[in-house]
Amino acid sequence: MDAQNPRQFAASGTVMIRPLLLKPQWMNGLSERLLVSHYENNYGGALRRLNTIRARLAGLDWASTPVFEINALKREELIAAGSVILHEVYFDSLGGHGDNPPTGLDEPPAGLAEALQRDFGSIAAWRAEFTAMAKALAGGSGWAILAWSERLGRLVNQWAADHAHGLPGATPILALDMYEHAYHLDFGAKAAAYVDQIMANLNWERIAARYRLAIGAEVGDELFLPYGAPPQDEARISAEELKAALEDTKEQRPILLDLCQPRDLPRRTDMLAGATMHAPAALAQWVEELPRDRPIAVYCICGFQVSGTAVTELRRRGYDARAVAGGITAWHAIGGATVPLDTSTYEQVP
Numbered sequence: 001m002d003a004q005n006p007r008q009f010a011a012s013g014t015v016m017i018r019p020l021l022l023k024p025q026w027m028n029g030l031s032e033r034l035l036v037s038h039y040e041n042n043y044g045g046a047l048r049r050l051n052t053i054r055a056r057l058a059g060l061d062w063a064s065t066p067v068f069e070i071n072a073l074k075r076e077e078l079i080a081a082g083s084v085i086l087h088e089v090y091f092d093s094l095g096g097h098g099d100n101p102p103t104g105l106d107e108p109p110a111g112l113a114e115a116l117q118r119d120f121g122s123i124a125a126w127r128a129e130f131t132a133m134a135k136a137l138a139g140g141s142g143w144a145i146l147a148w149s150e151r152l153g154r155l156v157n158q159w160a161a162d163h164a165h166g167l168p169g170a171t172p173i174l175a176l177d178m179y180e181h182a183y184h185l186d187f188g189a190k191a192a193a194y195v196d197q198i199m200a201n202l203n204w205e206r207i208a209a210r211y212r213l214a215i216g217a218e219v220g221d222e223l224f225l226p227y228g229a230p231p232q233d234e235a236r237i238s239a240e241e242l243k244a245a246l247e248d249t250k251e252q253r254p255i256l257l258d259l260c261q262p263r264d265l266p267r268r269t270d271m272l273a274g275a276t277m278h279a280p281a282a283l284a285q286w287v288e289e290l291p292r293d294r295p296i297a298v299y300c301i302c303g304f305q306v307s308g309t310a311v312t313e314l315r316r317r318g319y320d321a322r323a324v325a326g327g328i329t330a331w332h333a334i335g336g337a338t339v340p341l342d343t344s345t346y347e348q349v350p
Helices: 032-058 067-092 110-120 123-136 191-199 204-214 239-245 262-267 280-289 305-316 327-333
Strands: 143-149 154-160 170-177 255-259 276-278 296-299 321-324
Touching: 032 067, 032 327, 067 170, 067 204, 110 123, 110 154, 110 204, 123 143, 123 154, 123 191, 143 204, 154 170, 170 204, 239 327, 255 305, 276 280, 280 305, 296 305, 296 327, 305 321, 321 327
Parallel strands: 255 276, 255 296, 296 321
Antiparallel strands: 143 154, 143 170
16 A cells, blocks of 8 residues: 555646645644645645746746746746645654554554664664754754655654755655644744654654555555445545536535534634535435436545545435545645535534
8 A cells, every 4th residue: 555645646636635634623732724724824834835846847838948937837836745745744754543642652653663662772762863953943844854864774853944854765664744834833942842743743654654665565445445435436525526526517516414422612713615504413304305317525624434434324225425535734735715604404412
């Protein structure tokens, strides 16, 4: 299994969004506001910029384009691509399981633990070097990266001044974003405190899975799917695929269902145009209103078990339903349009 989304590249060459695997409201000392802003604005911004650059390059007449324009576009493509990939490694490296926040007490699984001990002397020695390197970037920009180097035959703590500063041939398995946008909303200028908090939010199972991929081992899909999302490809739809589907004829456009737990309503401010909002627990009340001759796209905040459980039940009942990977958060990140929240269809549940 590749840790990247198997539909990472659309037929048009578009680089597709990766959904959050962490639950931003359940993190240990990192606010939902910080994490969602970082994901939507910085990661999403880099992704949108990369796709714009790639579209421009696809239409370029290489023989007649001035060299300064070629240089500028290829430089910006490299920077944007590096930002996209490192942000994906960063977000994948964080979070707990389901609704359980990270404990901050976990240690790497055996295989990765042995590799860290082999290459750094001990896990504590690796951690001391990695955090010191990250804190040394405070007040500037860049990344602290743990990468596997096939050429050097070992794990390496790699300092990076920017998104395009990488060890050739190395595969990042953990990336810590040290740009100010990664921490200022929660920590102000206290970058060192942010580094310490990140270390208490690591998802060692996914980091270890990336290590196994880097050394050529097999890894299952489950660690790289949002918790509770339908495991079948045909039961999920990407934000980009949904955007294209909504441009279809009225008869072919999917029905949009916005599902939200009552406790999460205060976290919501907007929704997709044309969607109706429902309580997941009231499915038996609203399911019979759904047409059986139209596809149905179901989304929640981040695409975890709220939409996943509903889609599984809808498909069991014979509906052509798919869960939007990454939910409305991924929709925001690709620049999808929304309208103010309308709860007029929302059911009261005990």
